[in-house]
Amino acid sequence: MSNPPQLSGVGPTLAAKLVKLGLHRDADLLLHLPLRYEDETRITPVRDAVPGEAAQFELEVVSTEIAYRPRRQLLCHVHDDSGTLLLRFLNFYPSQQKALQPGACLRAFGEVRGGFFGTEMIHPRFHVLHGEEPLPQALTPIYPTVAGVGQATLRKLIGNALQRVALDDTLPDELRGGLSGFAESIHQLHQPPGAASEMELTCALQPYWQRIRFDELLAQQLSLRRAYAARRTRGAPRLTAINSLTGKLLAALPFKLTRAQQKAWREIAADLAQPYPMQRLLQGDVGSGKTIVAALAMLQAAENGYQAALMAPTEILAEQHYRKLRCWLDPLGIPLAWLSGSLKRKQKNEMATAIASGEARLVVGTHALIEEDVAFAKLGLTIVDEQHRFGVRQRLALKQKAASPHQLTMSATPIPRTLAMSYYADLDVSLLDELPPGRTPVKTKLVTEGKRDQVIARVRDACAQGRQAYWVCPLVEESETLQLKTAEETFAHLTIDMPDLRIGLVHGRLRGEEKAAAMEAFTRGEIQVLVATTVIEVGVDVVNASLMVIEHAERFGLAQLHQLRGRVGRGITDSVCILLYASPLSQTARQRLKVIFETNDGFEIARQDLALRGPGEFIGARQSGMPLLRYADLDDTKMVDRARAAADKMLRDYPDFAERHLQRWMAGREQLLKA
Numbered sequence: 001m002s003n004p005p006q007l008s009g010v011g012p013t014l015a016a017k018l019v020k021l022g023l024h025r026d027a028d029l030l031l032h033l034p035l036r037y038e039d040e041t042r043i044t045p046v047r048d049a050v051p052g053e054a055a056q057f058e059l060e061v062v063s064t065e066i067a068y069r070p071r072r073q074l075l076c077h078v079h080d081d082s083g084t085l086l087l088r089f090l091n092f093y094p095s096q097q098k099a100l101q102p103g104a105c106l107r108a109f110g111e112v113r114g115g116f117f118g119t120e121m122i123h124p125r126f127h128v129l130h131g132e133e134p135l136p137q138a139l140t141p142i143y144p145t146v147a148g149v150g151q152a153t154l155r156k157l158i159g160n161a162l163q164r165v166a167l168d169d170t171l172p173d174e175l176r177g178g179l180s181g182f183a184e185s186i187h188q189l190h191q192p193p194g195a196a197s198e199m200e201l202t203c204a205l206q207p208y209w210q211r212i213r214f215d216e217l218l219a220q221q222l223s224l225r226r227a228y229a230a231r232r233t234r235g236a237p238r239l240t241a242i243n244s245l246t247g248k249l250l251a252a253l254p255f256k257l258t259r260a261q262q263k264a265w266r267e268i269a270a271d272l273a274q275p276y277p278m279q280r281l282l283q284g285d286v287g288s289g290k291t292i293v294a295a296l297a298m299l300q301a302a303e304n305g306y307q308a309a310l311m312a313p314t315e316i317l318a319e320q321h322y323r324k325l326r327c328w329l330d331p332l333g334i335p336l337a338w339l340s341g342s343l344k345r346k347q348k349n350e351m352a353t354a355i356a357s358g359e360a361r362l363v364v365g366t367h368a369l370i371e372e373d374v375a376f377a378k379l380g381l382t383i384v385d386e387q388h389r390f391g392v393r394q395r396l397a398l399k400q401k402a403a404s405p406h407q408l409t410m411s412a413t414p415i416p417r418t419l420a421m422s423y424y425a426d427l428d429v430s431l432l433d434e435l436p437p438g439r440t441p442v443k444t445k446l447v448t449e450g451k452r453d454q455v456i457a458r459v460r461d462a463c464a465q466g467r468q469a470y471w472v473c474p475l476v477e478e479s480e481t482l483q484l485k486t487a488e489e490t491f492a493h494l495t496i497d498m499p500d501l502r503i504g505l506v507h508g509r510l511r512g513e514e515k516a517a518a519m520e521a522f523t524r525g526e527i528q529v530l531v532a533t534t535v536i537e538v539g540v541d542v543v544n545a546s547l548m549v550i551e552h553a554e555r556f557g558l559a560q561l562h563q564l565r566g567r568v569g570r571g572i573t574d575s576v577c578i579l580l581y582a583s584p585l586s587q588t589a590r591q592r593l594k595v596i597f598e599t600n601d602g603f604e605i606a607r608q609d610l611a612l613r614g615p616g617e618f619i620g621a622r623q624s625g626m627p628l629l630r631y632a633d634l635d636d637t638k639m640v641d642r643a644r645a646a647a648d649k650m651l652r653d654y655p656d657f658a659e660r661h662l663q664r665w666m667a668g669r670e671q672l673l674k675a
């Protein structure tokens with residue numbers, strides 16, 4: 001690809017600053033739209049000034065002095081035919097003082113307010129008039145900027161670009177449907193004609209903003225559709241449903257797949273059989289049974305003589321998948337390989353050799369799977385569990401272990417509809433919207449820290465009845481060392497508080513086998529109370545654990561609390577999640593606890609999370625490097641729908657328009673959307 005044209009008439013220093021504003025090419029300047037406007041098209045008589053409203057005045061200087069009380073400042077008394085004003089400058093240069101000679105004529109812009117000495121303006125923007133100076137015809141745009149780039153510079157650059165860059169419409173007439181023209185919208189938004197009031201201006205510009213928002217959403221949709229289409233032109237191994245192994249597993253399972261699992265499995269089995277790579281998200285609330293669906297997919301790869309790899313974000317979870325899959329696969333005589341960072345060098349090398357030779361057909365592991373020295377012989381399918389816990393780069397690294405493998409990602413964090421339609425449009429989604437039968441919803445209780453003794457009594461009770469409990473340690477985000485210390489202290493205290501119970505501890509700093517040993521002991525019931533950090537947040541599945549205590553619940557995020565709580569309520573006994581919190585609660589902590597207390601529904605929680613944090617946070621934009629929308633709003637479902645339909649039509653009937661539209665809006669950004 002050739003380099004895009006640069007900004008004309010801009011030196012390297014300024015260019016570097018403009019890049020921070022996303023301004024790489026002349027065409028980008030056109031889409032750098034004002035935040036607001038100032039009206040310098042009119043002169044307001046001093047008498048008509050409205051306090052708090054910005055206006056422009058034409059004034060004659062009466063006198064200028066420096067006052068020293070209450071602090072050093074420049075005071076300039078001015079008047080026009082209708083009244084007098086005081087201009088007050090707390091910081092000023094001698095040159096300004098000099099310019100404000102008695103008799104000088106000024107144009108000053110700013111807000112007036114009632115001061116102690118009458119009506120005044122503080123730090124107005126002003127310039128001295130030398131003879132006749134016509135008023136500007138258009139409002140003065142105020143642009144988003146960064147340090148070192150003045151409004152005047154931006155105005156000049158953008159003004160030039162408006163002269164030079166073609167503003168051809170990239171929307172075919174057929175799709176215009178009442179939207180304003182592109183050129184007209186751009187001109188109006190950069191240089192709107194004067195308006196009688198702010199309200200009038202907002203109304204007048206509304207249709208032009210509408211067009212820009214539409215264009216932006218359209219570009220996003222086009223880009224995602226193209227990525228989707230491009231995927232279909234890449235070849236992938238056809239992993240057809242032979243059903244020799246999958247059929248056996250289904251027959252041997254102690255349960256029947258839920259209707260939702262059956263549907264998801266059908267969708268995945270069909271995708272795998274296509275000659276292009278699957279890119280599917282299996283989305284289901286905690287406990288909805290995603291693992292068995294993943295196991296079936298892995299077997300379909302194996303049936304076709306291909307390898308499949310399942311990657312999980314933590315050692316504990318990977319280990320648990322390994323054990324669960326072995327329960328299912330061992331009876332079928334299918335070997336399963338295990339790869340994690342905690343394996344000894346020698347074992348690791350042996351495993352890498354088995355993977356490279358293809359002898360290890362199905363592999364489960366942690367990040368160790370994406371290490372450089374791991375090479376697969378014939379990888380046909382990659383599965384990433386709890387995909388939101390991995391960065392884009394890590395997900396890409398797994399995919400790059402083969403030329404073009406099928407990909408399945410799994411997540412318990414539901415994506416709100418508008419996000420799914422935009423940022424995730426390149427993804428096919430299977431939904432597990434039903435839990436396996438026999439689950440009892442978890443009861444959630446909010447308890448202040450002062451009542452810790454009662455909570456300990458409850459834990460004792462549960463254990464006396466043969467149940468088990470998790471005790472989740474406070475999150476210490478700032479420092480992992482502190483987090484560890486807190487976990488060890490919590491463990492020590494609880495051991496003193498409940499000397500009669502068998503208590504275990506897991507945290508992120510334990511070595512792999514130590515973690516595994518503790519989890520195993522808990523699974524077997526040898527440990528009654530498992531003190532844990534958030535390492536147990538994802539996926540861990542111990543049916544007999546029916547009580548969870550989360551200390552300092554106010555420090556956790558909503559998604560995290562929901563995930564943690566999902567560790568209980570996996571069996572038929574009544575389950576309880578106790579959220580211990582310390583007062584006073586911040587406003588947002590209070591809101592979070594309220595949400596988690598009121599609902600068990602992962603989708604509703606995600607929706608609330610989105611409302612509390614905003615979509616940028618939700619999709620981890622910073623992490624993924626995805627450009628967020630600048631003008632459009634994803635909540636505008638109607639417009640997103642319309643842009644989607646238009647994108648389809650444009651790609652089908654007007655490919656050259658689509659190309660130009662993407663060039664205009666997406667050049668340099670499109671790559672980011674593909675990860």
Ligand code: ADP
Nearest residue numbers: 255256257258286287288289290291292436541
């Ligand atoms: P998640 O979707 O949170 O990853 P898991 O795959 O860990 O859920 O499944 C949770 C538990 O439910 C596991 O013990 C699993 O074996 C069990 N399970 C899965 N599907 C069914 C089903 N259809 N009927 C009964 N139990 C099921």
Ligand code: MG
Nearest residue numbers: 290291385539
């Ligand atoms: Mg899971």
